[in-house]
Amino acid sequence: MKTGFLTGICLFMALLQGICQQKIDPDAIRQKMQWFADAKLGIFIHEGIYSVDGIDESWSFHNKKISHADYMKQLKGFTLSKYEPAYWADLIRETGARYAVITTKHHDGVAMYDTEMNELSILKATPARRDMIKPFFEELRKRDIKCGAYFSLIDWTEPDYPGFLKDSAKYKIEDDYDRWNKFRKFFQGQINEISTQFNPDLWWFDGDWEHSAEQWESEKIRQVILAKNPNAIINGRLQGYGDYETPEQNFPVTRPKFNWWELCMTTNDNWGFHHDENWKTPYEVITIFVDVVSNGGNLLLDFGPREDGTIPDEQVTVLKELGRWNKKHGEAIFNTIGGIPQGHFYGPTTLSKDSTNLYLFLHGQVEGTIMVKGLVNKIEEITVLGNGTKLAHKVVGKISWSHVPGLVYIDIPGDVQDKYVTVLKLKLNKPVRLYRGQGGFN
Numbered sequence: 404m405k406t407g408f409l410t411g412i413c414l415f416m417a418l419l420q421g422i423c424q425q426k427i428d429p430d431a432i433r434q435k436m437q438w439f440a441d442a443k444l445g446i447f448i449h450e451g452i453y454s455v456d457g458i459d460e461s462w463s464f465h466n467k468k469i470s471h472a473d474y475m476k477q478l479k480g481f482t483l484s485k486y487e488p489a490y491w492a493d494l495i496r497e498t499g500a501r502y503a504v505i506t507t508k509h510h511d512g513v514a515m516y517d518t519e520m521n522e523l524s525i526l527k528a529t530p531a532r533r534d535m536i537k538p539f540f541e542e543l544r545k546r547d548i549k550c551g552a553y554f555s556l557i558d559w560t561e562p563d564y565p566g567f568l569k570d571s572a573k574y575k576i577e578d579d580y581d582r583w584n585k586f587r588k589f590f591q592g593q594i595n596e597i598s599t600q601f602n603p604d605l606w607w608f609d610g611d612w613e614h615s616a617e618q619w620e621s622e623k624i625r626q627v628i629l630a631k632n633p634n635a636i637i638n639g640r641l642q643g644y645g646d647y648e649t650p651e652q653n654f655p656v657t658r659p660k661f662n663w664w665e666l667c668m669t670t671n672d673n674w675g676f677h678h679d680e681n682w683k684t685p686y687e688v689i690t691i692f693v694d695v696v697s698n699g700g701n702l703l704l705d706f707g708p709r710e711d712g713t714i715p716d717e718q719v720t721v722l723k724e725l726g727r728w729n730k731k732h733g734e735a736i737f738n739t740i741g742g743i744p745q746g747h748f749y750g751p752t753t754l755s756k757d758s759t760n761l762y763l764f765l766h767g768q769v770e771g772t773i774m775v776k777g778l779v780n781k782i783e784e785i786t787v788l789g790n791g792t793k794l795a796h797k798v799v800g801k802i803s804w805s806h807v808p809g810l811v812y813i814d815i816p817g818d819v820q821d822k823y824v825t826v827l828k829l830k831l832n833k834p835v836r837l838y839r840g841q842g843g844f845n
């Protein structure tokens with residue numbers, strides 16, 4: 404009896420330890436995050452009924468640009484009639500991206516998959532009458548691309564959500580806990596469905612700002628997801644229970660201090676299909692991408708298909724140009740680590756994982772001479788990536804009695820340039836070593 408009791412206690416302690424370890428073991432987290440850290444590029448897809456009229460996804464009724472009733476009329480026009488998940492997956496593959504994230508449900512509450520939790524899905528409430536997620540994940544997995552599920556915690560249509568249409572049916576959770584619990588069962592039920600039906604490699608939650616971790620039950624959500632798939636990665640929008648940060652549209656100037664981060668960005672100024680012609684050019688997207696990677700992050704680049712599933716030409720062009728550039732320069736991007744600190748070279752840089760190759764990115768039409776400061780290493784060879792040309796360099800101002808390294812000057816001929824960003828590979832004699840002093844005798 405006593406032994407049984409003790410064994411019980413031991414088992415309980417071991418279990419507790421296991422749970423705690425799962426939460427804090429930095430090695431396990433690093434291992435889980437490795438594919439994400441190596442991936443550098445993900446593709447975001449916002450597809451929902453908002454593409455019918457080409458208006459702001461969910462926010463249009465929240466911000467009263469349109470009534471909720473009129474917004475919901477778009478259900479009748481959502482067809483996915485030309486949806487070719489294999490084409491989407493091919494296009495994503497062509498960009499070089501290693502993962503994709505798609506909207507399973509936006510703030511408007513319309514499920515893009517077969518939910519049993521209510522009637523508001525594209526299967527039951529639109530002429531599309533099909534699940535958008537399952538065939539897409541299948542095509543991604545055939546191509547070895549990781550599958551991410553965007554899921555909005557907020558649901559501005561579900562009547563038990565306290566922010567329902569923002570005013571009329573608004574209630575305080577403290578005043579009606581039963582009602583809030585009803586909503587919790589509902590949205591957590593959907594998370595369960597998505598987990599069971601699709602087993603995402605990555606969860607991209609959104610809208611956590613409307614409630615606290617306790618109210619959402621963030622910790623429980625994390626545990627439930629990890630119990631089903633211990634390798635699942637969770638983005639940072641779960642009130643403190645995610646694995647990585649998600650700055651949105653706003654570009655860091657100094658290097659973010661997070662272990663893992665991902666900039667999510669639109670190709671024009673909208674997430675979903677929109678009457679918006681403010682397209683970013685391939686040059687802009689590529690230079691932003693390079694900047695993100697050199698600062699140790701990933702780019703999650705969005706496209707928004709039309710209601711029939713076709714993708715605007717401008718987006719296809721940007722994705723293909725990015726892919727063409729990646730094909731030529733992938734060595735300097737994928738499986739690398741963030742570059743050397745700013746100031747050594749007036750442009751972005753990355754490093755191979757062993758730090759013996761330093762990649763320099765030259766934006767635009769650079770012809771003439773570039774300079775690298777404070778590089779202690781010897782350079783064994785300089786190659787123009789994707790072109791093969793070897794370049795010479797000159798070390799200037801190295802004083803024999805000083806440990807301060809000289810300046811490296813490299814001449815860039817006009818005929819080696821890439822249309823967008825040229826990349827130089829500097830093969831170093833050893834892992835990179837930098838001088839960061841103030842010159843003189845320091």
Ligand code: GLC
Pocket residue numbers: 449460461462609610651667674
């Ligand atoms: C914001 C918006 C949402 C969009 C998301 C993508 O959180 O609320 O509309 O889907 O960003 O990052």
